[in-house]
Amino acid sequence: MTLATETTGTKASNEVVRGAFDLDWRDLIRTGAILAAGLVFLSLTGMPEGLDSRVLIDPFLSLGYVSLFWLPLIVGWSVANEKVLEGMAATRKSARDVVAGGVVGAVGGAGLSLLIALISTFDIRDPLVNWNESTQAFLSFQQGTSFGIVACIALCAGLGAFGASLHLMPRKVRRAVVSALLAVVAVAIFESFLVDVADPLSFLYSKTGGLIPLWAVMVGVAALAFTLLGGGDRIGKARSNYQTLTGPAKAKQDTILIVLSVLALIIIPMITGKITQELLANVGIFLLLALGLNIVVGLAGILDLGYVAFFAVGGYTTAVLTSPNRGPDWPEWFPTMPWWGAFLVTLLMAGLVGLFIGAPVIRMRGDYLAIVTLGFGEIIRILFLSDWLNGYFNGAQGITNIPPADFGLFEVKGTDPRSVFYLVLVFAAISIYVSWRLERSRLGRAWMAVREDESVAEAMGINTVNVKLMAFVVGAVLASFAGSVFSAKVGSIFPTSFLILVSIIILVIVIVGGMGNIVGIIVGSVVLVGILGGPKQPGLLAEFSEYKLLIYGALLIWMMLQRPEGLVPNARRSRELHQDEFLQDAWLKGKVDDADENGNGAENGDVAPGLAGGAS
Amino acid sequence: MSDATPILEFRDINTHYGAVHILKDVNLAIYPGELVCLLGGNASGKSTTLKTLLGMVTPTTGSVVLDGEVVNNQPTSYRVERGITMVPENRRLFKRLSVLENLQLGAYLRDDKDGIASDLERIYTMFPRVKERLSQRAGTLSGGEQQMVAMGRALMAQPRVLLMDEPSMGLAPSLVQTNFELIQQIHAEGIAIFMVEQNANMALSIADRGWVLQTGRVVLDDTADALLSNPDLRKSYLGEVGSP
Numbered sequence: 001m002t003l004a005t006e007t008t009g010t011k012a013s014n015e016v017v018r019g020a021f022d023l024d025w026r027d028l029i030r031t032g033a034i035l036a037a038g039l040v041f042l043s044l045t046g047m048p049e050g051l052d053s054r055v056l057i058d059p060f061l062s063l064g065y066v067s068l069f070w071l072p073l074i075v076g077w078s079v080a081n082e083k084v085l086e087g088m089a090a091t092r093k094s095a096r097d098v099v100a101g102g103v104v105g106a107v108g109g110a111g112l113s114l115l116i117a118l119i120s121t122f123d124i125r126d127p128l129v130n131w132n133e134s135t136q137a138f139l140s141f142q143q144g145t146s147f148g149i150v151a152c153i154a155l156c157a158g159l160g161a162f163g164a165s166l167h168l169m170p171r172k173v174r175r176a177v178v179s180a181l182l183a184v185v186a187v188a189i190f191e192s193f194l195v196d197v198a199d200p201l202s203f204l205y206s207k208t209g210g211l212i213p214l215w216a217v218m219v220g221v222a223a224l225a226f227t228l229l230g231g232g233d234r235i236g237k238a239r240s241n242y243q244t245l246t247g248p249a250k251a252k253q254d255t256i257l258i259v260l261s262v263l264a265l266i267i268i269p270m271i272t273g274k275i276t277q278e279l280l281a282n283v284g285i286f287l288l289l290a291l292g293l294n295i296v297v298g299l300a301g302i303l304d305l306g307y308v309a310f311f312a313v314g315g316y317t318t319a320v321l322t323s324p325n326r327g328p329d330w331p332e333w334f335p336t337m338p339w340w341g342a343f344l345v346t347l348l349m350a351g352l353v354g355l356f357i358g359a360p361v362i363r364m365r366g367d368y369l370a371i372v373t374l375g376f377g378e379i380i381r382i383l384f385l386s387d388w389l390n391g392y393f394n395g396a397q398g399i400t401n402i403p404p405a406d407f408g409l410f411e412v413k414g415t416d417p418r419s420v421f422y423l424v425l426v427f428a429a430i431s432i433y434v435s436w437r438l439e440r441s442r443l444g445r446a447w448m449a450v451r452e453d454e455s456v457a458e459a460m461g462i463n464t465v466n467v468k469l470m471a472f473v474v475g476a477v478l479a480s481f482a483g484s485v486f487s488a489k490v491g492s493i494f495p496t497s498f499l500i501l502v503s504i505i506i507l508v509i510v511i512v513g514g515m516g517n518i519v520g521i522i523v524g525s526v527v528l529v530g531i532l533g534g535p536k537q538p539g540l541l542a543e544f545s546e547y548k549l550l551i552y553g554a555l556l557i558w559m560m561l562q563r564p565e566g567l568v569p570n571a572r573r574s575r576e577l578h579q580d581e582f583l584q585d586a587w588l589k590g591k592v593d594d595a596d597e598n599g600n601g602a603e604n605g606d607v608a609p610g611l612a613g614g615a616s
Numbered sequence: 617m618s619d620a621t622p623i624l625e626f627r628d629i630n631t632h633y634g635a636v637h638i639l640k641d642v643n644l645a646i647y648p649g650e651l652v653c654l655l656g657g658n659a660s661g662k663s664t665t666l667k668t669l670l671g672m673v674t675p676t677t678g679s680v681v682l683d684g685e686v687v688n689n690q691p692t693s694y695r696v697e698r699g700i701t702m703v704p705e706n707r708r709l710f711k712r713l714s715v716l717e718n719l720q721l722g723a724y725l726r727d728d729k730d731g732i733a734s735d736l737e738r739i740y741t742m743f744p745r746v747k748e749r750l751s752q753r754a755g756t757l758s759g760g761e762q763q764m765v766a767m768g769r770a771l772m773a774q775p776r777v778l779l780m781d782e783p784s785m786g787l788a789p790s791l792v793q794t795n796f797e798l799i800q801q802i803h804a805e806g807i808a809i810f811m812v813e814q815n816a817n818m819a820l821s822i823a824d825r826g827w828v829l830q831t832g833r834v835v836l837d838d839t840a841d842a843l844l845s846n847p848d849l850r851k852s853y854l855g856e857v858g859s860p
Contacts, residue, residue, distance in 0.1 A: 442724070445713070449721050452710035459670060459704060461696030461725040461773070 025103075028079070032104040035075045036111020039156070042068055043115060046130035047547045049138040054543050055210030056188035063543060064138065066185060072108050072156040076101035076163030097164045105160020109153035112139055116148045176227040183223035184216050193540050196273035265425055269418045277417035279530055281489065282537040284424030285482050287525040289502075290509040291431040291518070292478030297507065298516035299444060300471035301451025302362070303370040305503055306377020310476040312498035313353045314483020316384060317346040319399040319493050320392070326399055329391030339405035339412075339488055346484045347477050353380075354476025355469065362468045365454070377503055385495035398494030405488040412488055420489045427481045435518055438474070447471055501535045508552055512559055514566020523568050528552070621684055622647050623777050623808060624669060624700060629678035631661075631668050638664045639675070640832040646777055646810050651803045653811040653819040653840075656829035662812045663705070665829070666779050669810075670702055671695050697725050699776030706786050707766040711755030715746060715765055718754050722772030732772070739768040742801075760791045767798060777808045784815050796822055820844045 042048060052064030080097035119136040140148020166174050187194065187204065188211045195202045204215045211219070226232070245253055269277045289311060296304045320326045321335070321342035337345075357376050364372060384393045393399065404413030405423065412419040438444045446467045449457040458464050487493050505528065513524025532548055533539030544551060559566070622645040631639040638661050646652060656662045667673040668680065671692040679686045682698055701722075710718050719739065723732045740747040743764040749757060754765055763783075770778055783799060784792040792815070800822055803809050813819035820826055820840045828836035828849060836849060843849055 442720075445717055445721055446724060448713055448717070449710050449724075452712060453708055455672070456704050456708045456710070457721075458672060458692055459696075459702045460721055460769075461693040462721075463691065463693055 028100055028103045029107055031075065031079055032107025033111070035072060035104060035108030035156075035160075036114075038071055038075075039068065039108050040111050040115050042071065043112065043135060043139060044128055044130050045547065045550060046135070047544075047550070049130065049135050050546065051543055052138055055208065056185065057213055057216045058206040058208060058210035060213065061188075061210075063189065067544075069155065069159055072105040072159040073163040075108065076105050076160030077166055078163075079104050079160070080164035080167045095168075097167055098161050101164025102157045102161035105163075106153050106157035108160070109156025112152040112156070113149040116140055116145050116152065120145060172228065175232060176224045179227045179232065180220040180224040184211070184220045187211065187219050188216070190540055192275065192542075193279075196275040197271075199273075262429075266422075269421050274417060277421055279540065281417045281420040281424055282534055282539075283525050283530045284421055284428055285486055285489070286506065286509060286529040286534055287428050287522060288424065288431055288482035288485070289479055289506045290513070290521045290525050291428070291435055292475045292482070293506050294510050294516065294518070294521050295435060295438065295447075295478065296471050296475035297510055299439065299451065300447040300468055302468055302471060303366070304373045304472070304475065305370050305507065306357075306373040306375065306380075306500075307475070307479060307506055308498050308500065308502040309357065309377045309380035310350050310354060310479035311483045311486070311502060312380050312384060312495075313350050313476075314346050314480030315487045315493045315497065316393060316399070316483075317349045317480070318342045318484040318487045319402050321345055322487075323399050323402045325394075325401040327390065327392040327394050339403070339484075340407070343405075343484045346480050350476045350480030350483070351473050354473040358469045358472035358476075362465060362472060374500070374503075377500060381495050381498050381500075384498070396495060398492055398497075399487075400492035402487050402491050402493070404491075405485075412485075414489045414491050417489075420485065423488075424485055427485065431478055431481065432518055434474075434478075439516075443467070443470065497536070499535065505529075505535055505552070508556060512555065512567060514568045517566060517568055520566045520568035524566070527567065620647050622681075623683060624810075625681040626665075626669070627679045627681060629668060629675045629680065631664055631673055631675045633664075633673075638832050639668065641678075642829075642832070642834055644827060644834075646808055648776065649803075649806050649808050650825065651799075651809045651811070651823050653813055653823040653826045654829055655813060655816045655819065655826055655843075657814070659831075660829045661832040662829060663781060664832075666702060666781055666812060669695075669779060670700060693725060696773060699774065700779065701770045701773040701775035701777070702779040702781065703766050703770045703783065705781040707762045709754040709757075709762055709765055709769070712753055714751050715754050715757070716750040718765055718769050719746075719772050722769035724773075726772075726774065731774075735772055735774065739771060742771075743768060759787055760794065763787065763791065763795055763798070767802065771802070771807075775807055777810055778802065780809060780811045782812060782814060784813065784818065792818065816849075817844075 048064040048068035050064070051067050052062045054063040055061070056063050056066060079100050116136055116139050119131060119133070123131070125131045136145065136148070139152060141151055143151070166177065169177065191205055191209065191211075195205070204211055204219070206212050242250075242253055265280075269280060289307070292310075293304065293307050296302050296307070318339070320330070321337055322339055324336065357373075361369060361372050361376065383389055385395055387395065389395075404411045410419060412423045414420065438447075446457070446462045449460065449462060450464050450467055454464055457467075486497075490497075509524040509528050510521060511524075512528060513522070514520025528534075529537065529539060531540045532551055533542065533545050538545055624644075624646045626642050626644040629639050629642045630637070642661075642665065644654075644665070654662055654665060664673060668675050671680070671687070671690060671694070674688060680688055682690075682695060682700070687695060710721065713721070719736060720732075723735065726732055745761055746764050746768055749761065754762065757765065780799070783795055787795060796818055799809060799811065803822075811819055811823065820843055823840040826836075826838065826840050826843045827834050828843070836843060836846065838846065
């Protein structure tokens with residue numbers, strides 16, 4: 001870090017010193033216009049206005065305003081971000097950056113002001129449902145349009161300038177300020193969750209919801225103090241120490257970490273309330289699904305967009321074998337059995353269906369395969385919904401009264417999410433172990449070879465069709481784990497539980513987490529299902545559930561641009577994908593040889609501390 | 617040579633891609649321990665010959681004979697198991713897998729753990745550079761190192777015949793020479809080598825025999841020395857490639 005500033009410092013001393021207003025105006029106005037478009041778009045989605053009723057700091061701040069006005073802050077920050085062009089630092093940190101941030105913010109704010117003005121002049125509510133007075137009132141802070149028009153520009157300019165000014169602060173102060181802000185917002189947003197985890201914390205919040213202002217300040221100060229006293233550095237240091245470990249020392253650390261996290265996972269549900277337990281159970285079910293899909297997509301490279309089909313087969317097989325309410329057309333002799341028996345049959349059934357669907361599909365490659373699997377995913381759901389099989393699966397009415405899974409000593413049922421979670425935990429442990437072993441097995445290597453280069457794999461003597469089919473079947477069986485638990489958990493299943501959206505979300509988990517990386521998949525399921533929520537399961541941010549798809553989409557785009565390797569990258573893969581940046585960094589620092597880890601670390605820390613901190 | 621039985625043989629092979637006739641009545645024979653090469657310009661059917669030998673393409677008529685047995689309908693894995701191995705064009709390593717994983721994949725069809733371990737050791741002594749880079753991703757190696765890994769990967773299958781598709785393609789000129797030395801070194805261990813090359817001068821200088829393929833037909837079949845001095849070949853083909 002010091003080296004970098006020195007280099008830029010000497011370079012800058014040769015430059016003609018420019019005034020605070022000597023800016024690249026065209027560039028700023030363009031960025032400002034993009035910001036304006038973003039702000040107007042967000043306002044018109046109705047999300048900020050819809051979230052206005054959710055108070056964060058009573059009575060000053062609502063989630064609605066946070067969900068809109070984070071944008072000028074981030075854009076202001078990124079405008080002032082040091083531009084690195086072919087290894088040369090083109091701009092220098094100075095007061096000019098703050099002006100630039102302010103200008104961009106003001107242009108963005110002007111977009112909102114224009115929106116406020118236009119809403120009262122034109123009426124285009126027909127295509128845009130949120131083109132209405134309540135949006136206008138929300139944007140004007142309920143103070144009348146003329147106030148709103150001025151306030152929007154001023155507020156956005158202020159936020160843009162503040163975002164930019166983060167650059168001028170010393171690194172330590174910047175991190176402290178950012179973590180204080182994030183801490184306050186997080187503590188406020190996760191109100192219901194925190195109270196559920198530890199009831200005594202409710203003193204922080206007012207009766208009508210939202211943090212009490214005094215405590216908001218206290219939380220901020222605590223976070224500030226923690227960072228200033230080096231808490232964050234110490235964590236970072238411990239992490240990088242761990243990452244550089246190799247051999248037996250690493251194995252020892254790994255064992256300790258695994259034992260600790262398993263203990264934590266066993267103890268946490270005992271002390272928390274139902275909301276958290278339910279959440280953990282949902283995360284677990286999606287984790288099971290994602291682990292299975294990871295074998296298909298991450299290891300074997302088969303882009304399966306119809307993965308939900310196997311989840312559905314698992315769910316329905318278990319339901320049919322355990323519920324008294326299955327369709328009337330099943331023959332007399334068809335057995336009803338306890339859950340664990342049904343579970344074993346389900347595994348077999350899912351494997352067979354995997355084979356059956358896989359056999360015709362697997363001979364295709366790339367895009368064709370993706371589209372065909374998409375089709376099969378829908379076919380399975382529509383079969384369960386159809387009139388033709390109505391007598392077996394009850395069509396849209398679904399199968400109800402699925403009994404809980406009875407293990408003698410304890411029962412796993414939906415009304416007791418803790419039991420579901422423990423069952424899921426056992427299955428997740430099995431799945432993780434299986435994935436981990438497979439990745440290092442001969443079969444796992446064959447999968448990866450097929451993923452990398454199918455024709456060469458064939459030339460090595462790998463029977464590519466069989467190997468790919470095997471991945472499909474293993475994936476199917478792992479998905480049926482989840483399906484089986486799911487039907488015991490919810491007690492009734494319907495075709496609408498298995499929409500294509502489920503496939504997409506599982507795929508997004510795998511991609512966001514980091515393809516082919518088990519830790520990444522765990523983080524991915526926690527972030528997506530735990531925080532944002534599954535297709536039908538509310539997450540921590542239950543308020544956002546209506547706008548979930550918007551957020552998923554934005555997250556995916558951001559990931560593809562900034563971190564194509566996933567949230568928890570495998571260090572080497574990350575280096576491959578960011579090789580250019582890494583080389584630039586190394587060159588700038590003048591130490592190409594041993595700059596790997598430091599270079600990457602600084603890179604990630606510098607690009608977006610807000611976003612990176614928010615995600616982890 | 618003609619009194620021994622060939623390991624691999626083409627008898628009147630015709631291969632089609634759809635309606636396009638690629639190989640026309642091709643006859644080839646590879647005897648144990650030979651170094652032979654197949655020459656030919658672009659689109660003359662060289663790669664198809666390799667694919668047909670390895671069973672990735674099935675001939676329309678004629679027979680592929682392995683140790684005296686017709687193997688037309690046997691899959692690639694059957695032939696690899698019996699000692700036919702290919703080093704693909706441009707090396708084509710599994711780029712995101714480690715060097716070790718690449719080598720292990722070469723031995724995919726073997727299940728003798730001790731044999732695999734001792735073959736790995738043999739490859740490490742042959743290419744000390746490879747040993748240094750075992751845990752590195754194959755895609756990050758230099759061209760020469762990748763060539764070593766590609767050879768090592770093929771040797772892990774314990775081949776009797778090594779099929780090499782354009783071994784000098786995509787290599788820096790200085791590496792081409794090293795590469796041919798490498799091929800001779802492998803050949804010296806008693807492994808037959810069937811090399812498909814465009815660099816005719818270089819290939820013929822180390823080969824025992826050679827064939828020249830033109831639009832799917834074998835037009836010349838002779839010893840390497842005879843081919844090198846063949847005036848037709850010199851004019852039409854070697855002259856075109858030119859002295860390097």
